[in-house]
Amino acid sequence: MSLLPQEDEEKDRLFVVALARGLRVLAAFQPGESALSNQVLAQRTGLPKSTVSRLTYTLTKLGYLSQDAETGYYRLGLAVLALGSAVLGSYDIRRIAAPLMREFALKNTISISLGMRDGTDIVYLETCRSQARVSVQLTVGSRVPLASTAIGRACYAALNNSERSQLDGELAARYGKDWPALQERLEQARQQYLQRGYSESFGEFERDVMAVGVALPSPAPGMPALCLNASGPAFAFSPELMRGQIAQALMQLGRQLVPGH
Template structure:
């Protein structure tokens, strides 16, 4: 659902609503109807109809004559490619993370914040491993998961305040008790170089995962690299003792290659 920020004359509400329509799509969708988009965004169906017609006219959405459902259009794909190309750190990250995935057998993903959630924008799949999960575009809640804890640990107080302002008033503490989560995850990052969150049926996340934040050139907030695997005890041990340190070293190498300071050194700015 779209969350509007506090009143500000500079805020273009119509633009925000149009972007919320684009953000309603998920990788597993085979098109969305106006009614489904309205349900996901919380916008009136009449408003959604006008927005989808406009976005379709501009090429950001396409509408199939077969089922009248909307899908991302070529203009949106082109904009995404331009945005991806502007993230220069992805060039050296490609080799580092692909090697890590192949050598550990774990899926490696890169997540960025998108409103009140994190979204995966890159995945590196290990070769010769059949149990692969998570796709580009997959949303991740800003709570519970190792990627969320890494983001909270690395973000500055001003960045976290900006994120918290986007949540409904009923979710005043979107990350849980903020100081405790930030301090605990920050201490874990300082001590080990990564955060680890166990997974399982009774845990916040369905799988064991380790995460390390990174601040790329010209990025307004930290992004997060994560390695995830299946929720069993042996896997959890390996995550902490082998894969977590390997991921931390890969991100440190990326910082050196891109000339970036340690992410944690900027968290109090």
């Protein structure tokens, strides 16, 4: 979830600090986690534990969190699920993409995902896993860093100069002293994308995962640009195979989803 840095909150008169902090608590939950304590939520959000306690109490009353009666820990509530379903349902391209993505995954024995940028991350809107015994274990709602993933690099390469400059500032704030090296790698990936039409990340995000990505233009006015990636285990997919068969098939799928791009 993209939120203003805490030090900027009080500088914006229209910014509702309490709302932002509540959303920060919800964003602290990660896929696969069962329940979190107020102490863990305070550590993840950087908020005082007393503030977190008030926020979790309020969010529980509203149905966005539920509390375990035995441990007192919190998990995301059904109200969050309802919001998530509404968000996903607003992207019609998912209904178009899903059957084509399943066909792609089966034909190429590889996992494929459709994502959208949220700040310095990519959020998965749809995924189809390979039927192979070993596949990449990411699901709808998973977040991955833009800077080190093929899907993120494809998104980065498709931004215009103004958008890219703004994102560079966000990435610099996130990565600090590591940003110059990451920026150089992102620029290399952007140039590669302009030349070849796809991006790649071979063992950079996860050591044993090979991935290629392509960007899609906005399929409708006011809708953000989307991106696709195909990823599989390194023991089954060599760089040559990814750059040849998989990347070419992924670019073809992109043209099917958004003709004319």
